[in-house]
Amino acid sequence: MPVTTSGSRSILICSGKGGVGKTTLTANLGIALARQGMRTAVLDADFGLRNLDLLLGLENRIVYTAQEVLSGNCRLDQALVKHKLEPNLALLPAGNPRMLEWLKPEDMQTIVGMLRESFDIVLIDCPAGIEDGFKNAAGAAEEAIVITTPEVSAVRDADRVIGLLNTRGIKPIQLVLNRVRPKMMANQEMLAVDDVTDILALPLLGLVLEDEQVIVSTNRGEPLTLNGSGSPAAQAYNNIARRVCGEDVPLIDPAKVRRGLRAKLGRLMQTKIF
Amino acid sequence: MTLRDFINKLLGRQPASATTAKQRLQLVLAHDRSDLNPELLEQMRREILEVVSRYVEIDIEEGDVSLETEDRVTALVANLPIRRTKPLPQQESKPDGDVPGEADPVWTASQA
Numbered sequence: 001m002p003v004t005t006s007g008s009r010s011i012l013i014c015s016g017k018g019g020v021g022k023t024t025l026t027a028n029l030g031i032a033l034a035r036q037g038m039r040t041a042v043l044d045a046d047f048g049l050r051n052l053d054l055l056l057g058l059e060n061r062i063v064y065t066a067q068e069v070l071s072g073n074c075r076l077d078q079a080l081v082k083h084k085l086e087p088n089l090a091l092l093p094a095g096n097p098r099m100l101e102w103l104k105p106e107d108m109q110t111i112v113g114m115l116r117e118s119f120d121i122v123l124i125d126c127p128a129g130i131e132d133g134f135k136n137a138a139g140a141a142e143e144a145i146v147i148t149t150p151e152v153s154a155v156r157d158a159d160r161v162i163g164l165l166n167t168r169g170i171k172p173i174q175l176v177l178n179r180v181r182p183k184m185m186a187n188q189e190m191l192a193v194d195d196v197t198d199i200l201a202l203p204l205l206g207l208v209l210e211d212e213q214v215i216v217s218t219n220r221g222e223p224l225t226l227n228g229s230g231s232p233a234a235q236a237y238n239n240i241a242r243r244v245c246g247e248d249v250p251l252i253d254p255a256k257v258r259r260g261l262r263a264k265l266g267r268l269m270q271t272k273i274f
Numbered sequence: 275m276t277l278r279d280f281i282n283k284l285l286g287r288q289p290a291s292a293t294t295a296k297q298r299l300q301l302v303l304a305h306d307r308s309d310l311n312p313e314l315l316e317q318m319r320r321e322i323l324e325v326v327s328r329y330v331e332i333d334i335e336e337g338d339v340s341l342e343t344e345d346r347v348t349a350l351v352a353n354l355p356i357r358r359t360k361p362l363p364q365q366e367s368k369p370d371g372d373v374p375g376e377a378d379p380v381w382t383a384s385q386a
């Protein structure tokens with residue numbers, strides 16, 4: 001069950017393993033939350049390989065970044081890039097990769113603290129790995145969403161990250177399972193949803209199916225949640241946003257996504273017999 | 275075991291890859307979480323067997339010490355089939371010797 005806290009929230013979006021969908025989730029969830037009326041800031045904490053600006057289609061509108069805010073060369077509101085179509089959403093872009101040389105967890109706390117003064121929710125797009133970039137970002141968050149795919153390496157890395165988040169007292173930690181392929185799951189050629197949630201022992205915040213529209217939308221720099229797309233991934237991101245806000249939205253059942261005789265057989269074959 | 279696993283087994287086929295994935299993950303995570311590498315675990319296994327075999331005769335070959343994990347709690351599980359109990363060592367200074375697990379230093383010394 002998703003948990004809500006009162007007041008402004010800071011949520012870390014992390015995975016351990018790279019390329020599992022953190023930035024895509026941050027962009028889509030950010031837009032979806034903004035559309036629900038939440039004043040939402042997305043912070044690109046991946047200073048080495050920033051991409052959040054690109055996924056949001058805001059790359060040409062960046063003037064200042066978190067770096068200038070921290071060094072006092074500009075005000076926070078000068079650096080924030082508001083989305084034209086969704087003014088409830090603002091991006092604080094990552095600075096120069098050289099920032100990594102001096103950036104400390106306190107700096108991230110300062111930035112997030114400033115954002116929380118004017119936003120209801122701050123989403124922090126975390127870099128891959130568990131090194132300094134992760135530690136800086138994690139130090140500024142109260143809650144976390146761990147995203148993983150149903151693959152052994154991603155689940156293992158997610159487990160590492162969950163251990164680190166636990167020791168930091170970050171709570172709640174919720175799970176998003178990305179790139180789910182119902183057909184492979186039905187054939188037991190992909191870890192089942194229950195397998196992953198059992199192993200990681202986290203509440204499931206959402207399931208996102210493998211969806212070509214994700215790529216189409218990143219090509220355009222228009223998150224799926226922006227244009228009212230009804231694609232499976234768009235629905236999943238919208239549902240995740242509603243759950244983050246405390247709404248009780250039922251999870252999709254990947255087995256029910258497929259219809260017909262083959263799907264029925266697949267379900268039968270998954271029956272636990274002992 | 276799922277119906278598919280069962281049928282695969284009957285037909286002598288490999289289990290579905292998701293089943294293998296889950297088993298491999300559970301094992302590797304138990305090690306990751308406890309920060310014990312297989313070498314340390316093996317050393318611990320040998321030492322545990324050594325201690326236990328002072329008290330009871332166990333099947334060294336069958337003896338198994340492994341890590342299991344559930345709900346993020348990792349447990350060290352020992353499965354040590356006992357062949358027979360060894361004659362109890364004399365319990366000199368302990369009339370009711372009911373302190374399980376506490377090695378009696380006097381006795382340990384006399385065994386060495």
Ligand SMILES: Nc1ncnc2c1ncn2[C@@H]1O[C@H](COP(=O)(O)OP(=O)(O)OP(=O)(O)O)[C@@H](O)[C@H]1O
Nearest residue numbers: 018019020021022023024128179209210211214215
């Ligand atoms: N549900 C999905 N369906 C199809 N493709 C997806 C899905 N989610 C993510 N992808 C694709 O996976 C790739 C990686 O996504 P993304 O950049 O969001 O990952 P990341 O975790 O932020 O990566 P990094 O660790 O490099 O920051 C992208 O090409 C993206 O389009």
Ligand SMILES: [Mg+2]
Nearest residue numbers: 022023046051
């Ligand atoms: Mg990213």
